[in-house]
Amino acid sequence: MRPRNIVGIMLAATVLGGAAAAQEVTLTIESWRNDDLTIWQDKIIPAFEAKNPGIKVVFAPTAPAQYNSALNAKLEAGTAGDLITCRPFDGSLQMFEKGYLADLSDMEVLDNFGPVAKSGWSTDDGSATYCIPMASVIHGFIYNKDAFAELGLEEPKTTDEFYALLDKIKEDGTYIPLAMGTADEWEAATMGYANIGSKYWKGEEGRKALIAGKSKLTDPEWVEPYRELARWGQYMGDGFEAQSYPDSQNLFTLGRAAIYPAGSWEISGFNAQADFEMGAFPPPVLPGGECYISDHVDIAMGLNPASPNQEAARTFLSWVGSAEFANLYSNALPGFFSLSNNPVTLEDPLAQEMMSWRESCSSTIRPFAQILGRGTPNLHTEYWVTSANVIRGTMTPEEAGQYMQDALDSWYTPPAQ
């Protein structure tokens, strides 16, 4: 057989094969969650495929650090998958503005989500939503139940009780009161400032006032959280300045520390590592105050407008917004909570406890994630440094507030009222 014939046969085979496959649509999901590959392959995708014969789904994740750049390159080259996992706020907003994410505002399934859930993937004025919210992470405190029982302690409800509790643990000396360090800086901001601060600025109300220019970062509601953080240093371990994030995790799971200022994503890791019972309490409220939690929108899914399988992709997205998906996803990944309004029951007690705070507390997202994290200097990274500085004691709370306001003023002009 001459080479040309071989090529001809191969071409024919490709065309025929393509025709056979055309009856079955294959959707490809772009994602940075390569840790979740097996969960998607074994649990989530089979559940969808069983109900929707004719649609095959492939979960194709990239390493988290490369996700944004790799995805943008693929979108520009026109080789990206049909479904795109969306990071919250500006990353996805820029993609939407460039026309790489389809407008999904007309999808009925969006009615299953509240405004906070949608805020991460809507335009600034809220007129268009371009990703179906999947999950959020909640901040609070995870504690060592055995240690609490040993010292006869109870979950604190108010800030006064919280600090009295920390004093007691410190006095006893068996356990380090707070497992946190400032070497990596971001924990001080997300598990510190955003965690305990929302009760001062009253969650969404204060966050929106800041964006509207009605309040300043030098106002008491934004400085008070720093004052609280300034007290944390004395309860952290010896040499906390050089304690990194994995150090803190190990310190807690080895049972050497009593309380871990946490994000809910720690749950599965802690379940695997710690051999003691764990409990969780929400950020303590001010005496007589209301309860607020940081329930930060984290992950969503959108549609590539260049995908040839629009119909099938929308079917999948509708399913992602459904109650069934919410249950499946939240249980497969304890600590990543569905943003759906449909009630979800979680099997993991710690995750269930943290999710239950949504009923008794008002939810808000991290304060500088939306709009305010856009310019240079970027407030979302500046508050890492200021929070860590305040805990280290190298900056006073007032200086931190002033620094943040100056950074914001240097590029942000609130919309005219």
Place this chain on the structure above:
Amino acid sequence: MSAEQRPRRRWHIAVFLAPAVLVYTALMILPLFGTLKLSLYEAVDNRQVFVGFDNFATLFGDPNWSESFWRALKNNTWFFFIHMAVQNPIGIAIAAMLSVPALRFKAFYRTAIFIPTILSFVIVGFAWKLILSPLWGIAPGLLDMVGLRHLFQPWLGKEEYALTTIALISVWQFVGIPMMLIYAALLSIPDEILEAGEIDGITGMAAFWKIKLPLILPSIGIISILTFVGNFNAFDLVYTIEGAMAAPNFSTEVMGTFLFRTFFGHQTQPGDPNMGATIAMMMFLIILAGVTIYLFFIQTRMRRYQF
């Protein structure tokens, strides 16, 4: 004049130069001009627009940028100073001790001191992070054994110590380089000279200061310039130990980490290749200036001895 008498074209020169010239042009010269070009443009609505030296004006004129830049430059200078003040004298001292003929286990010392140099930055960074860790490190325990526990500090987490600590870690890693170069230079000094000195009564330490040191000065010059270039390009060690944010409070920020965060972006802060290229150009110019000063003002005045 007939054709035979013209000097023949010496093609072999071009042929032998070609590989180096091509590789160097493709990998060094073109990217350098690419960086220069990038630093003269700005992205407007996803298009690159020529803006002249505006980016440099921003870097030096806008306090948000200039403060970071000067801080990085200052830290870099301190980083270099520690290397010059600690690494090179120790390297010379070790080399001088190794060249003493009576010393035993020479090969062992030489290898042991040189080994950290061939280790990866990541290994060195993590090893020292663990050694100095207040939680699991052996540093607090060792100090406790000699009753000096109170001297222990979380050095890598304190603004006032972090940069110096990292510089000293780098010194530990690279002290083998000056040691090797100086050792080689010391070995090349002919015994006749030293013997002639001995006859004139110059022995022991005096022989080192009066004969050997002047003879190894050119090597010390080379080492200084290598240290300068290496230090102003430093990035890896700071990144592995303190992360891209150069914690605590940017106190370990060097030009390399500043460039990295600007060019590639960090967390929610998107990357800005144009400003990144501007910083890269400044790094290049600073290093170029340092090397030029060395070549034209120091090396030309250095006397070389032929044996």
